[in-house]
Amino acid sequence: MINNISILKNITILYAEDEKSLRDITLNILKGFTNKQFVAENGLEGLELFKKHEEEIDLIITDVNMPQMNGLDMIKEIKKINPNIPIIVATAFSNTEYLLEAIDIGVDKYILKPIDMKKLLQVMSQSLLYHELKDLYVDKLTRLPNRNKLKKDLDLTAQDLMALINIDKFSTINDLFGEDNGNKLLIQFSMIIKQFFSSDDYRVYRIESDKFAVVAKDYAMDIKEFEILCEKFANHIEENAIFIDENEIDLNVTIGIACADNKLAYKYTERVINYARKRFEQILVYDNSFNIQESFEDNIKWVKEVKKGLKEGLFVAFYQPIVNTQTQEIYKYEALIRYINEQGEVIAPIKFLDIAKKAKLYSYIIEIMLLEAIGLIKEQKKRVAVNISFDDITNTKTTKKIYDTLEENKEFVHLLEFEILESEEINNFATVTTFIDKVKSLGCSVGVDDFGAGYSNFNMLTNLNIDFVKIDGSLIKNIDTSKNQQIIVETIADFSKKFGFKTVAEFVSSEEIYEKIKELNIDYCQGYHFGKPESKDKI
The missing domain is CATH 3.30.70.270 (Reverse transcriptase/Diguanylate cyclase domain)
Incomplete structure (x- = not known):
């Protein structure tokens, strides 16, 4: 009949006609071609139906001469509600004055009586331009504005x-x-x-x-x-x-x-x-x-600062000691990123790390940290741990850079450790396992950082070929006064020992916390009680 007749299946129409026999015949045909039909026997009923179902109705077909309210008066009221709704007027050829009035009120489609159904469907399909435009503004599922x-x-x-x-x-x-x-x-x-x-x-x-x-x-x-x-x-x-x-x-x-x-x-x-x-x-x-605007401005500023820092070498590693709990001798250092601005001010990662991640610049920072750590190992023969995220591990470009750097420095990387940030959701164990096996084959040690925060689960520890577990600082900082935290930390420590993992406690900031960590037989301690992060020349 017409090329795009199938598109009519998607539309809902309002059909107003007072003559029962014509209404029944036309409606019966329309049911075969359209999705849904609302039917009115006069203009007033048609107007009420439109008010009630405005969000659903895509097209109106109406007679002109109807009781209570004629079709043109109904159209005028509907156009006040939605001036863009397509309307087809069905009228006898003799009623030319109605057609002129219909044009004046914005009706641009009409069909003559007796209705030629092929012609009606063709006119309806032409009106679907509005339906297509309407989809730009209406959610198809809920029919709400979008x-x-x-x-x-x-x-x-x-x-x-x-x-x-x-x-x-x-x-x-x-x-x-x-x-x-x-x-x-x-x-x-x-x-x-x-x-x-x-x-x-x-x-x-x-x-x-x-x-x-x-x-x-x-x-x-x-x-x-x-x-x-x-x-x-x-x-x-x-x-x-x-x-x-x-x-x-x-x-x-x-x-x-x-x-x-x-x-x-x-x-x-x-x-x-x-x-x-x-x-x-x-x-x-x-x-x-x-302070939403200030927040945006701060974000913009730090994206620029991160790019500048990467270009001009303003990112450096600071090193915090990790000591043997029993002897208090330094066992290794953790490399922690710092930004040194033009005024020489040392800025902690809380200011820029999340922004670097969102700006897709974080992968460059892990490369800097890796080279910094290997530099310290070469110069001072110190054991150094570097943080690495799940996002880093799943980034093939980043892991290739890591593997290449380790291969180039084989004689030093036995003193290098990777701490996988456990607070980030690990949803692909195969990828993490591949990374761990690769770096361990080159001589590195691997542990899980921040255990006890975020997505912690003991099953993860048993599935990964790791060497140590670092217990999150949120569980350590009040361990001297919180019985609940003591129980949790003791559970992690006992579990780790049974599986052969060494344990490290973060945030050891006082003698009281240190004594509690020692009592729980945690292997290593890290925190301000033993030293703050310092630049390489101060080690």
């Missing part, structure tokens, strides 16, 4: 009050129940949001797979009132499971709220929701204390 529509709407207002709502750990739900059930859940979740935040006062959007936005139509409303409503919504979600078929799914949400002008509300909610996650808070309202 991120594009949100940004467009925010551009039209001087100030906005909005909330960003994120379903916690939605990827886990997909893994447990499957994507089909995950999609059903999102549809139900979107319906719950719309129930809580009425269309009279709020606009609701789906921004990403598990992220939704709610914008107050009255930006001047009390932000505390908005926060209370958001809190009620969050509690409702937490207290009421969503049922998908026979599956009961419990959800939690995190919500960030902001009120701002100059199109900043969306940026602020994104930032504040990240703070909320880090602080394990359900709801957080943005205020000036977050």
Whole structure:
């Protein structure tokens, strides 16, 4: 019939016609070609259907002469709500005055009665240009306005009050129940949001797979009132499971709220929701204390500084001693990155390391640290440990550089150790095992750093061919006063000894902590009690 007739299967139409016989015949045919049909017997009924189902309806077909409200009056009211909705007018040839009026109010498609169904379907397919454009602004799954529509709407207002709502750990739900059930859940979740935040006062959007936005139509409303409503919504979600078929799914949400002008509300909610996650808070309202602009400026500054430091050799290693717990003699040093600015100020990695990772510059830093450590080994015959992350190990370019450097310095690398950062999630044991076997074959020792923090599990220790375990400082710093921490550290130490791993305690900052570490038979100690990180010339 027409080339793109199959595309009509995706659309939902509103069909208004008062003549029953014609309505039944036409509707019967339309059911075979379109996804869904809303049917009205007069203009007033058609208008009410459109108001109720505006987000679903893609196309309107209407008669002109109808009781209660004629088709043109209905069109005028609908155009006030959505001036872009495509409308096809069906009318007799004799009613030319209606066609002229229809053109005046923005109707550019018409079909003459008696209706030629081939012609009607052709005209409908031509109207799908709007449907394609609409997809740019409508989420196909939930039929909510999408991120594009949100940004467009925010551009039209001087100030906005909005909330960003994120379903916690939605990827886990997909893994447990499957994507089909995950999609059903999102549809139900979107319906719950719309129930809580009425269309009279709020606009609701789906921004990403598990992220939704709610914008107050009255930006001047009390932000505390908005926060209370958001809190009620969050509690409702937490207290009421969503049922998908026979599956009961419990959800939690995190919500960030902001009120701002100059199109900043969306940026602020994104930032504040990240703070909320880090602080394990359900709801957080943005205020000036977050210093978002200063944070951005600081990030930009440090990306430039890192690039400059790499280019000009401003990154150097400082070395902190690690001592034998029983004799207090220095056994080895840990190499720790420092940035020396133009004023000679020594800057710790807390200022720049995370930014270097996000800017994809971190791999260059591990190369610097490796060369620095080997330099100290060559000059002073000291044993040196270097940190390496899971990201470094999975980066083939980085590991090749490491292997090449070790091969070039074979006679020295027996004094080199690698500490794998255990606080980073290791999800590919085969890759880590390959790395460990390779560097150990060249004479290096390998251990796990920060054990007891992040993703710690004893099964990981038994699966990796390591030599030592460094216990995270968060478990050590209060071990002299915390019985719980003593028990955890003792468990790690006993487990390690049974499997032949040496143990190292970080953050040993006082005589009291040292005595407790000694009592627990930890092999080595590291911390300010024995020495701060120092430059190479001070060792």
